């Protein structure tokens with residue numbers, strides 16, 4: 001049975017209850033989307049709260065009601081089904097780090113999750129929150145792009161699947177509507193010959209938002225020719241992005257035949273990083289180039305990670 005609290009929530013430290021009209025804790029996706037259809041404009045979806053509550057306490061916006069997803073067990077599952085993995089939107093970073101299923105099939109997702117924030121942030125923050133926040137620096141986004149994840153968006157009437165690359169439209173701007181929620185992430189299991197590398201550069205080891213991050217996934221055939229390659233970067237443009245020019249340049253060739261510096265320069269030419277306190281535009285371009293070279297060298301020497 002769904003819980004609804006009006007005006008007084010005792011078990012959520014820091015939320016006084018005076019500041020909002022309703023606090024809903026549905027137990028099923030159906031209940032959640034019915035609420036969104038009815039009151040979507042007044043409700044803020046709450047997952048782990050590690051992005052949302054920071055903004056809320058800083059009074060960055062007004063919230064009149066909350067829709068807390070914590071009791072929807074369906075959103076907490078990681079399942080392997082035939083040729084794909086399905087990860088519920090409420091799966092936390094810690095669960096991604098500890099899941100053997102995720103580690104075996106999609107090691108870059110586990111590695112990225114391991115670098116998010118601190119143990120406390122990882123145990124509350126969720127994959128769904130990381131995606132819907134839509135930060136260009138969200139750590140899980142380059143690996144999810146590199147593995148060509150799809151997102152299931154649900155509203156009261158329908159379920160829709162969209163490619164993750166079509167989800168982000170600007171810094172912290174996505175296509176999700178106020179009557180929709182993200183229910184799961186669907187990723188086709190990698191084919192044999194798939195290798196990957198993930199690297200994050202931040203100012204400090206802990207609690208560092210990425211200055212820049214890279215997920216590189218390559219699939220080689222038995223003759224070691226590149227059948228597919230995705231170089232995806234975070235914090236180098238208004239949205240996380242794949243550098244398609246790398247794919248065009250490398251398909252059908254062997255890693256051993258490629259000039260990695262040329263690929264690094266190609267990446268630097270095709271990104272538009274910002275200047276901010278974490279790094280200048282030129283610094284970010286230079287770092288991006290070097291990250292790509294490092295990752296390609298690692299993959300060429302048979303290493304992963």
Ligand SMILES: Cc1cc2nc3c(=O)[nH]c(=O)nc-3n(C[C@H](O)[C@H](O)[C@H](O)COP(=O)(O)OP(=O)(O)OC[C@H]3O[C@@H](n4cnc5c(N)ncnc54)[C@H](O)[C@@H]3O)c2cc1C
Pocket residue numbers: 044045046047048049050051052053054069089090115116117118121124125126127128129130131132133137138139140176180181182183207208209210
């Ligand atoms: C100290 C600190 C350090 C951090 N370090 C990092 C870091 O190193 N790397 C990094 O990537 N991030 C970092 N973050 C940001 C944050 O932890 C992550 O983005 C996290 O994954 C957010 O998940 P959440 O469940 O807490 O989202 P919430 O804060 O609950 O929600 C975020 C947004 O997503 C929406 N939302 C959540 N779930 C759904 C859903 N299923 N359907 C529709 N909308 C939804 C919410 O309405 C909200 O707009 C850090 C945050 C803090 C406070």
